[in-house]
Amino acid sequence: MVERSKKPVPIPVSSTGAENPGFVLESDRVKLSLPTGESAEILLHGATVISWVVDGQEKLFLSEKAALDGSKPVRGGIPLVFPVFGKSTEGPTAALPQHGFARLCKWELLGRTSEADTAIQVDFGLGPENLTVDQRNQWPYEFGLIYSVNLSISSLETKMLVRNEGSETFDFNVLFHTYFRIPDINNLTIEGLKGTSYKCKVIKSEAVEEEVELPIRSEVDRVYAGVPNAVQVKNGGETIFKVGRTNLEDIVVWNPWEGASKMADFGPEDGYKNMICIEAGAVSKWHSLEPQSVWEGSAVTNI
Numbered sequence: 001m002v003e004r005s006k007k008p009v010p011i012p013v014s015s016t017g018a019e020n021p022g023f024v025l026e027s028d029r030v031k032l033s034l035p036t037g038e039s040a041e042i043l044l045h046g047a048t049v050i051s052w053v054v055d056g057q058e059k060l061f062l063s064e065k066a067a068l069d070g071s072k073p074v075r076g077g078i079p080l081v082f083p084v085f086g087k088s089t090e091g092p093t094a095a096l097p098q099h100g101f102a103r104l105c106k107w108e109l110l111g112r113t114s115e116a117d118t119a120i121q122v123d124f125g126l127g128p129e130n131l132t133v134d135q136r137n138q139w140p141y142e143f144g145l146i147y148s149v150n151l152s153i154s155s156l157e158t159k160m161l162v163r164n165e166g167s168e169t170f171d172f173n174v175l176f177h178t179y180f181r182i183p184d185i186n187n188l189t190i191e192g193l194k195g196t197s198y199k200c201k202v203i204k205s206e207a208v209e210e211e212v213e214l215p216i217r218s219e220v221d222r223v224y225a226g227v228p229n230a231v232q233v234k235n236g237g238e239t240i241f242k243v244g245r246t247n248l249e250d251i252v253v254w255n256p257w258e259g260a261s262k263m264a265d266f267g268p269e270d271g272y273k274n275m276i277c278i279e280a281g282a283v284s285k286w287h288s289l290e291p292q293s294v295w296e297g298s299a300v301t302n303i
């Protein structure tokens, strides 16, 4: 756990990128790049990573109909889920929309926090002052989030720090809703889930995963609770992504299949064949955070 005495104040950054060649701030986004060609793009809206390029290839799926103007959550990239996963019907998060408010808010850019030719990190912050009055009323806790995105030559790390800045304990879920771009869902398998209990939302059931290499050949929406090791996404048996986690015990696997055609912001209609959501999170149970305490979790995807 990292202790930070208070939420950092935004650091002024160059909008031209002239002083930081690997870091460019535009009106609605931050662009990161390394001298070796890797790059990432993060919208201030939702602090949503919308692009990650390695070897000239885009690694994230972004719907061609995704709204990038803040009017709705981004359909693709890495939307952030906080403080609730899904939709609560009761308890302190019941008034919040599906997946909470973090993906809906405009985050503060806190600045670039590391410098090296092989890695670059940028931090974003969110607190009650960034919420609308309605969102404040829906979840009236004093909190501070720091979200870090670290681009390195062959990996992308996302890290969330949650701090309780009030005098009341609160419960939360957190999750990185990562949409990976894949060559063909019909060649895809997922390794690393065998032996893990899961809840299936498609047929409302619970089971233990039996497959060493799980094929995805129809709609899937499962929450795997307490996944012990890294999860590998494979194309034709070859690993294309390896997702490691710290303090994020769960993995959600989601692909809407032909149901994508009913989603107004999903495109192209057969785009589900080129995506798989492998979502690292802490969602199968509530995490309780006492006043003045900090929680931190991270996920790193290696190519």
Ligand code: BG6
Binding pocket: 073, 098, 099, 177, 201, 221, 222, 252, 254, 279
């Ligand atoms: C997944 C959920 O994480 O997100 C699914 O498990 C949900 O049930 C999906 O459909 C997409 O959610 P949304 O709110 O972005 O459409």
